[in-house]
Amino acid sequence: MAFVTLKDMGSNFHRLERFDGGDFVRWQRKMHFLLVTVKEYYVIVNPRPLEPSESEEESVAKTRERLRWDQDDEICRGHILNGMFNTLFDAYYTVKTAKELWNQLERRYITEDATSKRFIVCKFFDYKMVDGRSVMEQFNEIKSILDRYSQHKLALDEFIVVTSIIDKLPPS
Template sequence: MEGTSSDNLLNKFFKSDMIKLDRFDSTNFTRWKDKLLFLLMELGVAYLLADNLPKIPEPSDGESDEIKASHKKREEDEVRCRGFILNALSDRLYDLFRSLKSPQEIWKALENKYMSEKQGTDRFFTMKFFEFQMLDNKSVMNQVDELLLLVSRLKDLSIEVSDQLQVGAVIAKLPSTWNDYWKKLLHTPETFTIDQLTKHI
C-alpha cells in the first residue's frame, strides 16, 4: 500500500485509545464513515471532502510565496487524505478503489455504493427485528443477546430503538414456556430498563 508516512500515522491512530477504527470490509459503512471522518478531522484533511471545495488553480510564474505554499499544502493534503482513506479499507476494497485519483472521488464512490446498499440493509435488519421470536429449546439469555445485537446493528444504521421498545420486544418475544413470567411483567407497575430486565431473566 502506498504512502509510508500516511501508513505510520494511520496505524498510530488505529492503535490509539482515542479511536478504534477497523478497516472497512463493506459492512457497517455508516459507523466506519463517521469514525474515519472524525480521524480525518483530527488530521486536518477532512476539508478536502467538502462538496463546495474550490479547485486548486493551475500554478503560475507570478504567484507569491504565500500562494505557492498554500498550493503545495493543498497538494500534500490531497495525497495524505487519499492515502488515509485507502489505508482504512480492506485489501480487497483498496484494490477496487485505488485507481481513483482524488480523496473526493474515493469518498463519493464509497458513499454511492454503500449508502444505496444501506437502504436494503435497513429493511433487512428491521424485518429481522420484528420477526425475531425466541424458542424454547435455546437459552433465553443467548436469544436476548441475539435480539440486542440486532438492535445494535440497527443503531449502526442510524435507526434508534428506544429502551422501552427494547424491553417490550424482549417480553413479547419470550418463548411460550415463559408465558406466566411475561404476563407478570406486563402487569407490574414497575418500569424496567433493558439492563434491569436482562438481570431479572
C-alpha cells in the same frame, strides 16, 4: 495539554475495522473521526486551491497552500484506502483524489445501506430466543440490532419494541 504523536495517530488507524463492503455508515463515521483527528478531512470538503492563470503571478504563500493541499489529499486518500480490505483497495486505488474516492464510496454504499435497513428490520422481527442460551446473551443480541436502528436513524415505537421482545422470549 496532551500532544499526539504521529505514532499514536497511526495506532488509531490500526484499530479501525477495515471496510469490507458492509455497514458503510458505521465505517464512514469512524473514518471521518480519524481523518478529522489527523487534520486531513478538510480536503474532502474544501476544493483544491486554484492554479494561477498565465497572466497572474502567484505568491509563495498560495503556492505553499496548494502544495500542502495536494500532499494532504494524498495522505487522506491513503488513509481511506488503507481502511479497506484488499479487494476494495484494488477496486478504488485508481481514484485520483480523496474527495472523489469519498463520493464514489457514498454513491455505492449508501444505496446498499438502504437495503441493509430492510435487513435490520427483518432481522429484528424474525429474531427468536431459544432455551439453550442465556437470556441476557440473547437480549444483548436484540439490543445490538436495535442499536443499529438508531445508527440508521430508524424510529421504532417503544411499545412495539417491548411487545416484540416479550413475544421473542422462549416458551420456558
